[in-house]
Amino acid sequence: MPGSILNRLIRHLAAALLAGNALLAWAEALPPSFRLALDQAQIPAEAVSVWVQPVDGAQAVLKANAAQAMNPASVMKLVTAFAALERLGPAHTWTTRIASEGRLQGGALTGSLYLVGGADPVLGYDRLWKMLRRVRALGIDTIQGDIVLDSSALKLPPHDPDAFDGRGLRPYNSGADGLLLNWNTLQLALTPAERANEAVTVAAEPPLQGVVVDNRLLTSDAPCTVWYRDLEARMEPGRRLVLSGSLPASCGARTWSAAPLPPADYGAALVAGLWRELGGTLKGTVRAGMTPPTAQLRVSEDSPPLADVVRDMNKWSSNVIARQLLATLGTISAAADATDNVAGGARVAAEQLAAAGVDTQGLIIENGAGLSRIERISAASLGQMLQVAWRRPWMPEYIAALPVAGVDGTARKRLAASPASGQAHIKTGTLNGVRAIAGYLLDRRGQRHIVVMMVNHPGAAHSAAAQDALLEWVWAGGS
Numbered sequence: 296m297p298g299s300i301l302n303r304l305i306r307h308l309a310a311a312l313l314a315g316n317a318l319l320a321w322a323e324a325l326p327p328s329f330r331l332a333l334d335q336a337q338i339p340a341e342a343v344s345v346w347v348q349p350v351d352g353a354q355a356v357l358k359a360n361a362a363q364a365m366n367p368a369s370v371m372k373l374v375t376a377f378a379a380l381e382r383l384g385p386a387h388t389w390t391t392r393i394a395s396e397g398r399l400q401g402g403a404l405t406g407s408l409y410l411v412g413g414a415d416p417v418l419g420y421d422r423l424w425k426m427l428r429r430v431r432a433l434g435i436d437t438i439q440g441d442i443v444l445d446s447s448a449l450k451l452p453p454h455d456p457d458a459f460d461g462r463g464l465r466p467y468n469s470g471a472d473g474l475l476l477n478w479n480t481l482q483l484a485l486t487p488a489e490r491a492n493e494a495v496t497v498a499a500e501p502p503l504q505g506v507v508v509d510n511r512l513l514t515s516d517a518p519c520t521v522w523y524r525d526l527e528a529r530m531e532p533g534r535r536l537v538l539s540g541s542l543p544a545s546c547g548a549r550t551w552s553a554a555p556l557p558p559a560d561y562g563a564a565l566v567a568g569l570w571r572e573l574g575g576t577l578k579g580t581v582r583a584g585m586t587p588p589t590a591q592l593r594v595s596e597d598s599p600p601l602a603d604v605v606r607d608m609n610k611w612s613s614n615v616i617a618r619q620l621l622a623t624l625g626t627i628s629a630a631a632d633a634t635d636n637v638a639g640g641a642r643v644a645a646e647q648l649a650a651a652g653v654d655t656q657g658l659i660i661e662n663g664a665g666l667s668r669i670e671r672i673s674a675a676s677l678g679q680m681l682q683v684a685w686r687r688p689w690m691p692e693y694i695a696a697l698p699v700a701g702v703d704g705t706a707r708k709r710l711a712a713s714p715a716s717g718q719a720h721i722k723t724g725t726l727n728g729v730r731a732i733a734g735y736l737l738d739r740r741g742q743r744h745i746v747v748m749m750v751n752h753p754g755a756a757h758s759a760a761a762q763d764a765l766l767e768w769v770w771a772g773g774s
Contacts, residue, residue, distance in 0.1 A: 326768040332761035342752035346678035347769055348745045350685045364657025364671040365749045368724025369612045370731040371665035376605045377680055378644035379620045385602035385689045389415035394590035407440030409586040412474025414448040415598040416619035420477040420501035424569050429594045431573050441579035444562050445586045446473035449622050452635045459666055464528050464553050471618040472558035478615050479561050483551040487544045491516040495542050502568030509537045519546035528553045559583045602692035609696040610704035614664040621663030653679045665724055674747040677733050681745045694720050697734050715770035730755040732762050738770050
């Protein structure tokens with residue numbers, strides 16, 4: 296064998312040996328209970344990244360594979376929340392307006408009414424109803440023109456709700472909108488019958504004019520495990536929402552949700568339904584459009600402050616709120632006149648992290664929600680960001696927005712029987728092949744720590760025990 300080839304082979308073997316030794320040392324440095332849980336889940340060390348650091352510490356006390364950018368799933372919402380609070384402040388609000396053209400004569404508005412979106416992430420139908428009721432209180436009974444929905448507050452790229460997983464009717468796949476109404480969601484209150492094969496009662500809200508709910512759901516006598524497993528929803532021609540499948544009687548009443556229409560169509564159906572419920576008459580149609588500069592302001596409605604919106608987003612991991620926040624950031628970017636506020640928001644978020652001294656190497660933000668196959672961030676970057684957040688004046692709002700393990704939100708079932716229950720404010724993230732947690736934990740000595748763990752592996756779904764083992768190890772003080 297020629298000497299040059301032999302030398303290259305020796306170098307490759309030496310590098311592989313060093314890498315193997317480093318990986319072995321890496322694994323041996325992990326807490327035994329944590330390492331055992333990973334082994335039982337058959338998850339290799341290189342598929343896991345970890346960062347643990349006291350909030351007032353100068354460096355991590357436990358880190359593994361921490362510089363490797365990984366898919367964080369919904370933990371990416373921590374980045375979106377950080378950037379929004381940093382750039383906008385916890386008191387930031389969004390304003391929705393109603394304006395009109397024409398004269399009011401004998402209860403009839405001779406022109407059109409304009410509902411002008413301000414990109415409010417949490418404009419539920421209750422607040423929309425209140426706005427329309429105020430319009431009725433102004434003496435407007437009949438609108439001779441149209442009700443025009445103006446969503447121009449955001450400039451957005453095309454959004455395909457089926458693109459991620461083919462389940463476009465699932466509310467988590469809804470996109471942002473300049474006039475986002477009721478999260479683009481139809482809530483379905485399901486009540487099973489007492490006997491199997493009898494119909495499940497369905498109550499749909501809010502009212503969506505023109506949408507027909509075709510209820511074919513039946514009660515079953517199956518045990519209540521994953522209660523929604525056998526439920527299906529699909530849209531058929533004529534705006535017919537067909538509900539099929541079964542709900543076990545043992546599950547009792549449940550609330551299910553669907554996103555039956557694109558935002559513009561959903562908004563038109565909702566506004567038409569509410570206006571009719573309020574006793575108003577509309578001679579024209581509800582349609583999308585722009586507000587003319589001559590329109591007269593009639594009603595305005597401010598959103599709750601950003602601190603409350605972030606709490607709604609992170610406690611229950613709302614993808615549509617996260618998308619809305621990222622797009623809002625895009626409206627204040629240096630390229631605010633661009634056609635894509637989502638891309639602009641991603642730039643702003645990255646800039647905010649970098650300005651705060653957070654390493655952004657490997658950071659990829661697609662939508663800010665974590666519902667993505669390409670979003671990436673390292674455990675080290677998350678750890679650094681969480682430490683910066685701890686020192687910010689809006690820290691209480693940031694932490695209070697996180698689910699409490701064993702208590703509420705998406706982490707309410709975690710650590711339920713553990714002495715560490717109630718001690719961790721932690722954001723979880725879940726996708727096929729991805730499990731992640733990140734947040735803060737108070738140990739038994741009263742010291743608070745930053746904890747980050749991400750798993751990117753086909754067997755990631757089996758890593759919950761390892762996550763809990765890491766949290767319990769930190770709570771016990773690393774013993």
